[in-house]
Amino acid sequence: MKQLSLTTVGLLVLMTTVSFAQSAREDSFEQIERGRYLSVLGDCSACHTAPGGAPFAGGVVLKTPFGNLVGSNITPDVETGIGRMTEEEFQKVMSDGIGKGGYHLYGAMPFTAFTKVSKADNSAIYAYLQSLQPVKNPIESNQLPFPFSVRTSLIVWNYLNFQKGEFKPDPEKSEAWNRGAYIVDGLGHCGTCHTPKTALGGDKNDLFLEGATLQDWYAPNITADPHKGIGSWSIEDLTQYLKTGTNRFDTASGPMAEEVENSSQHWTDADLQAVAIYLKDGRNADAKPPQPIAATDNRITAGREIYADRCSACHTPSGEGIGRLFPKLAKGPLVNNDDATTLMRVVLAGSKADGTHAAPTGPIMPSFAWNLSDDDVANVLTYVRNSWGNAAPAVSASDVAAIRKGLQE
Amino acid sequence: MATKLPKTDVVIIGLGWAGSIIANELTDEGLDVVALERGPWRDTATDFNIASAADELRYSQRQDLMLRTVQNTITMRNNPSQTALPMRNWGSFHPGNGTGGAGNHWAGITFRFQPEEFRLKSYLTEKYGSAAMPKELTLQDWGTDWSEMEPFYDAFDKVAGTSGKAGNLKGEIQEGGNPFEGARSSEYPTRPLKQPYGPTLFAEAARNLGYKAFPVPSALISEPYTNSLGVTMGPCTFCGFCTNYGCANYSKASAITTILPALVRKSNFTARTNSEVLRIVMDSTGKKATGVVFVDTSGNEWELPADLVVVTAFTFENVRLMLISGVGTPYDPISNTGTTGRNYAYQTANGVQLFFDDKNFNPFIGAGAVGMGIDELNNDNFDHSGLGFFGGGSTRVTPIGAAPIGNRPTPPGTPRWGSEWKKETVKNYLSTMSIGCEASSYATRNNYLSLDPTYKDRLGRPLLRVTFDFPQNDLKMAQYVTDKVEEIAKAMSPRQIVKNPAKGSWNGGPYQSSHIVGGFVMGADPKTSSINKYLQSWDVSNLFVVGASAFPQNPGYNPTATVGALAFKAADAIRSLYVKNPGPLVQA
Numbered sequence: 001m002k003q004l005s006l007t008t009v010g011l012l013v014l015m016t017t018v019s020f021a022q023s024a025r026e027d028s029f030e031q032i033e034r035g036r037y038l039s040v041l042g043d044c045s046a047c048h049t050a051p052g053g054a055p056f057a058g059g060v061v062l063k064t065p066f067g068n069l070v071g072s073n074i075t076p077d078v079e080t081g082i083g084r085m086t087e088e089e090f091q092k093v094m095s096d097g098i099g100k101g102g103y104h105l106y107g108a109m110p111f112t113a114f115t116k117v118s119k120a121d122n123s124a125i126y127a128y129l130q131s132l133q134p135v136k137n138p139i140e141s142n143q144l145p146f147p148f149s150v151r152t153s154l155i156v157w158n159y160l161n162f163q164k165g166e167f168k169p170d171p172e173k174s175e176a177w178n179r180g181a182y183i184v185d186g187l188g189h190c191g192t193c194h195t196p197k198t199a200l201g202g203d204k205n206d207l208f209l210e211g212a213t214l215q216d217w218y219a220p221n222i223t224a225d226p227h228k229g230i231g232s233w234s235i236e237d238l239t240q241y242l243k244t245g246t247n248r249f250d251t252a253s254g255p256m257a258e259e260v261e262n263s264s265q266h267w268t269d270a271d272l273q274a275v276a277i278y279l280k281d282g283r284n285a286d287a288k289p290p291q292p293i294a295a296t297d298n299r300i301t302a303g304r305e306i307y308a309d310r311c312s313a314c315h316t317p318s319g320e321g322i323g324r325l326f327p328k329l330a331k332g333p334l335v336n337n338d339d340a341t342t343l344m345r346v347v348l349a350g351s352k353a354d355g356t357h358a359a360p361t362g363p364i365m366p367s368f369a370w371n372l373s374d375d376d377v378a379n380v381l382t383y384v385r386n387s388w389g390n391a392a393p394a395v396s397a398s399d400v401a402a403i404r405k406g407l408q409e
Numbered sequence: 410m411a412t413k414l415p416k417t418d419v420v421i422i423g424l425g426w427a428g429s430i431i432a433n434e435l436t437d438e439g440l441d442v443v444a445l446e447r448g449p450w451r452d453t454a455t456d457f458n459i460a461s462a463a464d465e466l467r468y469s470q471r472q473d474l475m476l477r478t479v480q481n482t483i484t485m486r487n488n489p490s491q492t493a494l495p496m497r498n499w500g501s502f503h504p505g506n507g508t509g510g511a512g513n514h515w516a517g518i519t520f521r522f523q524p525e526e527f528r529l530k531s532y533l534t535e536k537y538g539s540a541a542m543p544k545e546l547t548l549q550d551w552g553t554d555w556s557e558m559e560p561f562y563d564a565f566d567k568v569a570g571t572s573g574k575a576g577n578l579k580g581e582i583q584e585g586g587n588p589f590e591g592a593r594s595s596e597y598p599t600r601p602l603k604q605p606y607g608p609t610l611f612a613e614a615a616r617n618l619g620y621k622a623f624p625v626p627s628a629l630i631s632e633p634y635t636n637s638l639g640v641t642m643g644p645c646t647f648c649g650f651c652t653n654y655g656c657a658n659y660s661k662a663s664a665i666t667t668i669l670p671a672l673v674r675k676s677n678f679t680a681r682t683n684s685e686v687l688r689i690v691m692d693s694t695g696k697k698a699t700g701v702v703f704v705d706t707s708g709n710e711w712e713l714p715a716d717l718v719v720v721t722a723f724t725f726e727n728v729r730l731m732l733i734s735g736v737g738t739p740y741d742p743i744s745n746t747g748t749t750g751r752n753y754a755y756q757t758a759n760g761v762q763l764f765f766d767d768k769n770f771n772p773f774i775g776a777g778a779v780g781m782g783i784d785e786l787n788n789d790n791f792d793h794s795g796l797g798f799f800g801g802g803s804t805r806v807t808p809i810g811a812a813p814i815g816n817r818p819t820p821p822g823t824p825r826w827g828s829e830w831k832k833e834t835v836k837n838y839l840s841t842m843s844i845g846c847e848a849s850s851y852a853t854r855n856n857y858l859s860l861d862p863t864y865k866d867r868l869g870r871p872l873l874r875v876t877f878d879f880p881q882n883d884l885k886m887a888q889y890v891t892d893k894v895e896e897i898a899k900a901m902s903p904r905q906i907v908k909n910p911a912k913g914s915w916n917g918g919p920y921q922s923s924h925i926v927g928g929f930v931m932g933a934d935p936k937t938s939s940i941n942k943y944l945q946s947w948d949v950s951n952l953f954v955v956g957a958s959a960f961p962q963n964p965g966y967n968p969t970a971t972v973g974a975l976a977f978k979a980a981d982a983i984r985s986l987y988v989k990n991p992g993p994l995v996q997a
Contacts, residue, residue: 313646313648313658314459314643322641322643323633323641324635324641325641325643326643355674357639359641360639360674361639361640361641362454363453363641363659364453364458366459366460368460371460
């Protein structure tokens, strides 16, 4: 009997071990590989991998209207990273915006979008992050000035700006549409850049994806608006843009070029397709364009001459551009957005497209700060924004001066 | 003492057209490739900014893209009885530097050689008899033929996006193209460029005289083009800053606009710039290369061991490296033995200037390779019986742009400065055009390359010595074809015609052509050639030497398409034959 009992205990121990091994799937190849893909889909490295730094060891400075925030170290280093964070704690970061120890995270960590990410996906991301080489790199994330540095203020912020809850598929829509919505609204956190912000830095949810300014770039309107948004782009135009960073209309620049380089060029074709389907079905498809400024306006006639001299060689006299090389300005969504921040910035500072594997050329837009005055830049952009079917508010020389000053700082 | 680096599968010397093509092919094969480039890294986005690329003083006058002569130059003389002197400013030719090499500042004229060229000696002997061959010439066959070359010309055209109109498509002569070209397997990848006024007038006059005028094949493309590597080019805008400049519009094919953006993304490719190769390292048998030694900008020497060494520098440096490294036997014109340095040839540049009163050519509209040409006066496209010479030239009008410092077309007799010169410039700037005739240069026994006994580079290595003068054959040819071009010029009724055939001795001062060929030539016979038809050294089977240095003589065409085709040919031989069975691919 005793013998039997010992054997039973032995068996139990063995069974416990086996069942433990089976449930300990967080470090399985499939789980880690899925987590790796999801971390790419969510572009975690955009904030958590500093240029030239170790992957996910933090250090990217985000300039917000309130001050600087720095992406944290999310390698599994026990002292400076997330080595001591449990999966449940990680889950709370993603879905509740609550850090280990119970403090509130700033909205720069887009938990207002990540709350939609499924528990299973969070598990996979956690498994992947825990599989990384730990890197010792202490980061002080909160570099905001008082009073924003006081995290308890975030309780109010959350009340105003945060709606918690996992993504719920719309049964009326296709599987691809729902996958697209899950990526755009959730893990892909497109609205973090593309949705206008309130005075407190929260998303204006009624203006979802209608375009926003950040760090002297304008993240354009990506609703289905045929004039200002991506309504005139086909599904293939959208997938090609996300996959290669360029298409027959435009070439990604600034933060979007980084997004393509680090994230969307690596997405599966199915996910690219899903995102395109969802975006194409977005709001404002019936929006009407405004009237263009009259061709006889002095700003337009002056701008036309500057365009002919400085711009037309690449962008062509009719604003059609050259596909995959020089962006099309005629009926370009970015050109027709109300906010011309990116346009002013690119004319003044130039821009370089990051080559991708599918489109390695990586063409450049040179800087014209040295040979175009504020008035010249304003006039040429006003001309571009009101020619060839475009219609958008005039750009003023004082706006250009402000951007120029910002770039010099 | 050189520090030894880890071994690589392949080391490539020079990252211009040939080096980039071969690096791309061999990395596709899965080989680890390290490319060494003596000049700086260059790419369109950084170096050829549209706002600053059109700088005549910097690029044309001060030769910013060319090899600096303090780093390396040549010495020159006209014949073996003279003492050579160093060229301290590039005059006659413009060797390139940096990634992209001379392929950045080239004009972009992209002719293929004709089928007869690859067996020129046999062809001319069969047609005219060996007695008709001028005694001074040392013409040779290439050891290959059209059927072996055409697929690689096709590969080059497709990577470069060459614009033009086929004249012979699979043996069918095509209206509007060059009827003298060898049969092409496919049409040009992009359509011909639009023609400016000068070429249009010339084509009309030439057609009225019975010539078949065609758009000059061009590496400046006419419409957007994405090649098989995914690299995109845009259409040429005729900006007029082309020859001697890098292209800011992604319109002129070069290694940096067509290959390097894709190549640098490969994990099995490494480029080391500002790294000048000192010599090929040989094993004790002298039959096998074990790698190379190069020097960095700090003067540190590095030995890079490699299984395969591919030399793709400019003609001059290809040959000098072979002489310095002791590959093959140096050519000796007296005993007519040795092959390294043999059959050096050049290009015979001729032209006719036309001054009009009633025309406006807007000459600032231009591009290195936009224009109309005829080929009736080229190579053996006309009967040479009884003429006393062989060869001919590609005749064309290609307005390259007329920037203000260099372009002052004034009739002979005009003062070189002062108010009269200014008045004549104003009078003639818009209304002058010229017809060029880029003619053949045939090898002779006394035109050759060797190491200079006196002058050394900064590292103590002998400079390359060029011994060259125009053969009588070529001077007779130049006179003949220039007279023919004059007939066309007369039919265009200008106020004044000025003929400029090549004449007298070669002068290194004025720019003539960068088409420097031979010195390490290909062929079927190791006694008269250095490399076999796969561009593989006869003596050192793990050494391939690729470039215009392989041409046994120069026909009346620009060399780049052939350099590109030879690069694809060598890469194909390495991929399909050599890696499976390293060793000599042709038994001598």
